[in-house]
Amino acid sequence: MIALIIGMSASVVFYTSFYLPESLAKPSVSEHILHPEKDFVIEIAPGAVIEGNQNYVPNKASVQLEIDNKVIWQNNDDTAHTVTPDVPYSDAYSGEFGSPGVIKPGETYEFLFTQTQEIPYHCQPHPWMTGKITIELNKF
Template identity: 70%
Template sequence: MSAPTSSHAYGIGLIALIVGMSATVVFYTSFYLPESLAKPSVSDHILHPEEEFFIIEIVPGAVIEGNENYVPNNPTVLLTFTNNVKWINNDDTAHTVTPDHRHADGYSGDFGSSGVLKPGDTYEFLFTEPQEVHYHCQPHPWMKGSIIVEKSRF
């Protein structure tokens, strides 16, 4: 005949389980999660480049296939000098700045305008690490551009 099981053993096991789960949740929310979401440390010179903005213009008539669109179209910008980039829509049609493939900067996050840029609208992005990004206009896929970000030699 087997011995009857004690309800105290089940109660102690349940309390141990609750304490263990609570400790896991506290660790995850207090230490792991904030550390994993923290932005990397970036030099103040990169966060505040010498030039306020490097301008890329979406030129009038850019919507017409074969015309110039993003000017300059394939610039190289330098960290600490020209890495804060602003796209200005000077066309009379709405456009986007959409990465060809999902792209994120370690500090600034996802690259790409969050919607259409109506005429006169701007999109700004602060690049904080060397990279090359290819982009296009979502409604007008023939409009293509790219930007190369390099470390400055100074």
């Protein structure tokens, strides 16, 4: 019985000391990607709540890792909106993509992309509001 308790204790110590921290660690990412040269701003345009009006500007955005991969959605409308991926997306470094609720008028949502990807997104309460962001490797 004592050997069983010692064996289980050793297993728990090994798991929590070596395996668990490694599995929870964020991947190694270049400092140039973590601190891009500039931010990329996508405006939620005034009147976006009205179907047929411009909504996310630019509607089809393309950003480059190391240059402008920190993206900020700025709500300039007088209605709350969301940034919700059409298909769930998780960046290995930054986690789940999508605003954690509504973005109130005058507020922002930002996300640091660290991997190449193409993500279509929409506004949950206003499904006609759609956009797409493409994250590419630095071309230079």
